Amino acid sequence: MDAQQLKNENEMNTGKYTPKQLSKFLIPSIIGVLLFLVPISVNDTVTIGLGVMADGLQAALGPYIPAFMTLVLWISAVGSLAVKFFPSSTYQNNAFVTAIFDVGAFWITLRFIGAIFALMTLFSVGPEVIWSDLTGVVVLYDLVPVLMVWFLFASLFMPLLLEFGLMDFIGAMVRKVMNPLFQLPGRSSVDAMASWMGSGTVGVLLTTQQYEQGYYTKKEASIIATNFSIASIAFSLVIARFLSIDHLFVQFYATVIVCGIIAAIVIPRIPPLSNKKTTYHAPVGRQIQEDVPEGWSTFRWGVDRAVKKADQVKGAGQVVKKGLFHVADIWLGLIPLVMALGTIALVIAEFTPIFTYLSYPFIPILNLLQLPEAEAAAPAMIVGFADMFLPAVIGSGIEAEITRFVIGVMALTQLIYMSEIGVLLIKSNIPINLFELFIIFLQRTVVTLPIAAAMAHLFFF
Secondary structure (H helix, E strand, O other): OOHHHHHHHHHHHOOOOOHHHHHHHHHHHHHHHHHHOOOEEEOOEEEOHHHHHHHHHHHHHHHHHHHHHHHHHHHHHHHHHHHHHOOOHHHHOOHHHHHHHOOOHHHHHHHHHHHHHHHHHHHOOOOHHHHOOOOHHHHHHHHHHHHHHHHHHHHHHOHHHHOOOHHHHHHHHHHHHHHHHHOOOOOHHHHHHHHHHOOHHHHHHHHHHHHHOOOOEHHHHHHHHHHOOOOOHHHHHHHHHHOOOHHHHHHHHHHHHHHHHHHHHHHHHOOOHHHOOOOEOOOOOOOOOOOOOOOOOHHHHHHHHHHHHHHOOOOHHHHHHHHHHHHHHHHHHHHHHHHHHHHHHHHHHHHOOHHHHHHOOHHHHHHHOOOOOHHHHHHHHHHHHOOOOHHHHHHOOOOOHHHHHHHHHHHHHOOOOHHHHHHHHHHOOOOOOHHHHHHHHHHHHHHHHHHHHHHHHHHHO
């Protein structure tokens, strides 16, 4: 450690910081807040700065994205096969190649399934059940382009939230609220805000990275990912318009918020989430300290944590390299799984009676809650596990506005849907499996349905 570094360390240990140290925390963090957390209105749609960039790129490249991503999916599949079965020192010694392509046989199989589904959908060949407008087309032409552009910009700019102290500062400031209510550290509030203002998938990506860096326990990461990855305001408006209840959007979104908060208080306190271990990701261990020392104010401690975190960043190259790696990991590792599992989930939802059978128990519940057209609405209570938009598709044909209102609320508060969030969680290192995801989905449904119905009856209809 040279003399200047020693001086900086001594100053931070006494709570004194140079303008350079403070600006290294403040400037990137403010830019991150502006990009991820500040809502803006564009063409009568509420979005965020990141969303403007993502939508702009998608509009410019829209017609070419499905073909481009099909190529990416095949690179992922063939590259994984080559690394696994045709080893070579040329790429075995490359940390990037091994991290992206050196995966198990199960994941290689899913990558090939995703690549094959994409090719079938792109050229409309093979069984129509795979590439129909209700299945493969939805994933390749609607979902994959959104994920591609959102994750591109989210991965590149997320270090502004993570690496320069913002999470540490906010964590110290709101710890006293987040911990008793939700059993979570204060920094988790940023995950929720990133989801709310931008995209639920961005919130899960943020949570995953924080868990892998040692800032959340297994239990905390599981709770955040399944209870705080809420849909953005922009997507909520899309759902409301599709269900023809956008004239009630304020009431609708207020109900979503109330249901979401109550579910986030209740669900973590019952199995399976309550049984999750309170240990940290083994390779890194615990890296978080939000408890305020005696003699320090909360604000001063937050600034101290933030400045010390920002001081660990040694250059822009380090941040850019990490961002590019995450882009490659998402495009080559995650999106093939979305194509495979998302298509399979939609095939099950659209072409089999499985979700209809599973929805039968909800018919008497909906009748008890005095919601008209209960039999027609029941499948919407369960089909959201496959994809968030499916409840709205089912609900759009229902005449009773109050029932459409409740279906829309449920679509946004159930959170766990396999075409996107579910795949993200299964691929991540967060210890949660498919069966647990389905149980949590049902728990959220049971907890939020009566609340949504009660609020609709008492206040809005």
